[in-house]
Amino acid sequence: MFQRLPDAGDLAVAITIDGKPVKARAGDTVAAALFAAGIDHCRTTPVSGTPRAPYCMMGVCFECLVTIDGVGNRQACLVPVQEGMSVETQRGKREIGR
């Protein structure tokens, strides 16, 4: 569970997470926006189906995989948010063609 310091300033970027509209800060990565939105886990694993959340925030662990604008398994901690972006949390194995 994370919150913003007053320093964060304006939340000017509108995105959706699992269809729900959310405001993010320009410069946020998608992973930061997920935390800010209070998302508890971003995926369940393809092996056992247990929930996972971003762990390293620096592109190393691949725990932050989500579907961004229809493309699955993208590293949320490396992708900056963009106006209108659609983010979806994932379940298990990636669907083919997504």
Add this chain to the structure above:
Amino acid sequence: MAREFDIAVIGGGLVGAAIAWGLGKIGQRVAVLDEGDIAFRASRGNFALVWVQSKGLGMPEYAGWTVRSSEAWGGFADELKEQTGLDICHQRPGGFHLALSEAELANRESILKRLHNQPAMQRYEWEIMDRARVQRMLPQVGPEVVGGSYCPLDGHVNSPRLFRALHAGMQQLGVTYLPNHPVEQITYRDRQFVMHTPAGEVRSGKLVLAAGNGNARLGPMVGLNVPVRPQRGQIVVTEKAAPFLNYPVVTVRQTDEGGVMLGDSLEETGFDPTVGTGVISTIAERAVRMFPVLARLNVVRTWAALRVMTQDGFPIYDQSATCPGAFVATCHSGVTLAANHALVLAPLIAGGSLPPETFEVFSARRFDVPAAA
């Protein structure tokens, strides 16, 4: 300190492990001598097909040998599972070879026709399918796929798990596995083989060379000629995806874990297992043309492994005339033939000889005679 066994198997890859497992099962005291963690071990890098179609052009007996293993595979997998608890996911839905142009399809058809027109060729089902029929079975094929060949005997397994199951099974059967025992020299005296390794000597009454490309060097030490050479194959693997492919294609298959394996090149580069961007890019490109839905999947791994290749591409099974009790088994389809190696070859080796009516054709003596024009 020397250790003594009924039979020593040199090489703990799929061929050696399958034979050792088969020998252990019939009560032989077996040692498997192997290299360490870094080794050319094609068993860790193969494509995991149990494949029948197109094998044996030039040696119909090889086609028969392959069909026999394919038939035995189901029972073999069940037996391993019962013994070790490991499901190696053997499946035999039939398999495809896809063509991306009319020329490729015509070429394919002519190869298969020649194969099946050979005298002494074993009969089994196969067919050339046009695009519409292929699409009915593989709905995800791309527009460039013009057709392909299909054979209902083809299948695949989880090859790394097969490898583990054989090792786990060997252990349960009391086979002694000796890693970090690279064999440098073999001597034969008084009907006994002595294997010299940096980790000490091992002695045995019989000997099986199953050292892959290492057999070329070891063979002459016991009077066997084993002309094999490394042939590089590169493979690309994607992240796990939900199941989408119901049949293995000779260069594209989805594993039970979800990853899609894409293969594989044939390169004459000696003992060089490096991955080259141009080759993996070509593999990727052909796979995407066959199945455009793959384009967005992430590649998570690639590797290069060295096949064990003979001049004619067929296996060598042989026994030594000068050092009785020494055998060699080497092939480049160690997954497909694993059932035969464990269930047919191992008992013959334990019995002391390979019946010539079945095995003469696989002897390396075939390379001594210049091929008749």
Add this chain to the structure above:
Amino acid sequence: MSAVNEVRDSYDVAVVGAGPAGLTAATACAAAGLATVLFDEQPAPGGQIYRAITQTPVQRASILGNDYWYGARLVRDFQASRAQYVPGATVWSLSREREIGVSTGGAARLTQAKRVIIATGALERPFPIPGWTLPGVMTAGAGQILLKSGAMVPQGRTLLAGCGPLLWLLAWQYLNAGVKIDAILDTTARASRSAAWPHAPAFLFSPYFRKGLRLMLSVRRRTKVIAGVTGLRAEGNSRLQQVAYRTADGAEIRLPADTLLLHQGVVPNVNLAMSVGIEHRWDDDQLCWVPVVDGYGGTSVDGVAIAGDGAGIAGAWAAEERGKLAALAAIRALKPDTRQDILPDEANIRLALAKVERGRLFLDRYYQPAASFRIPRGDTIVCRCEEVTAQQIIDTVALGCTGPNQMKSFLRCGMGPCQGRLCGLTVTELMAQTRGVPPAEIGHYRLRPPVKPITLGELAALPKDEAAIKAVVRG
């Protein structure tokens, strides 16, 4: 600096990584007139320590501290240089011939460099405790990245656990920002502390000594620190609910927690270097693989150097100097007639380097994480991607696996998308302990390109020659 994303076919020098080492290396090479490119996966320069320095919302200087803001100068110098900067660029392959595979904006391409400087820095050492995969558990570095780049701090019951300077730095920054930390669970091992003392005198002269001491005291004044923690576990049902541990006097404690931030030091990020076959050695003080480099970062692969923490952990100030040394070697090789006043001043660099490296051994030994936190047992997950446990790995040793490569093919351990980054060291040490041999004898996973995933479509679109096509297409 030109920030065009257009990657050219060839460069004199390609630098990978925009942390302090990469920034100074690229700046110096460009100053000497070499056609220089700097690739970095992050959207902005700074690397880990100066993460988001050009765009952080945290403008109250007191929160992140002077050592963070110091980095702005490196970025400014780089921006004033003629080097090309390509952010959001993932380098996924490097060949011995120095052909680089790089992906930007969803498209991959190949480029050729006469010299390559790998400055991919460090990553946090794996911290495989029971429950470390639960949502709510993350690394201290991750917490710091959220702070630097998004002004985000934990809310609710927050615990920090582990050892090493970064853990204390993060605590200090959080406290400066007004975050309430419930406790710091200090896992620094008594044995490590005693092993470090002989090297303490040298450390007294390190610039890190006074800083570190002041910071630690400041943190201790403001929050509870529990020393001698062992048996650390994260517990909860599908998310972190509590943290369990044993105190120095053997009591079992459970604390409710919403966030647990773990850290036990950093280790070189070796994947790119290993994939090109650069020789590495096991470092018994830092307990990790370290590339074998000469005085300029030169490696066993011709024309490829490593600078910064990727060549062995020495910290940001050292990284800055090591970046210049790698640049110096590149300039001397490619433009031997470069005027002295343009060349980085080697004598000065070596002086500065000696100063910041003084007493390093003290830090390495003092913060050497205890074996129980590096080498897990039982059901604890080692490989997060494939969900492989410590016991499963131990069992493969009994099956005859002598090293990570055979084990990997038996268990899929290390085959997931992180490509062994979060399990490699654990596996090496676990197998070494099980077999009773030194880690150097166990070795590491054999790594191959792509060292970061790229899509099949990207890979398919790369140029290929006749030989490659012939090797694949068959009847």
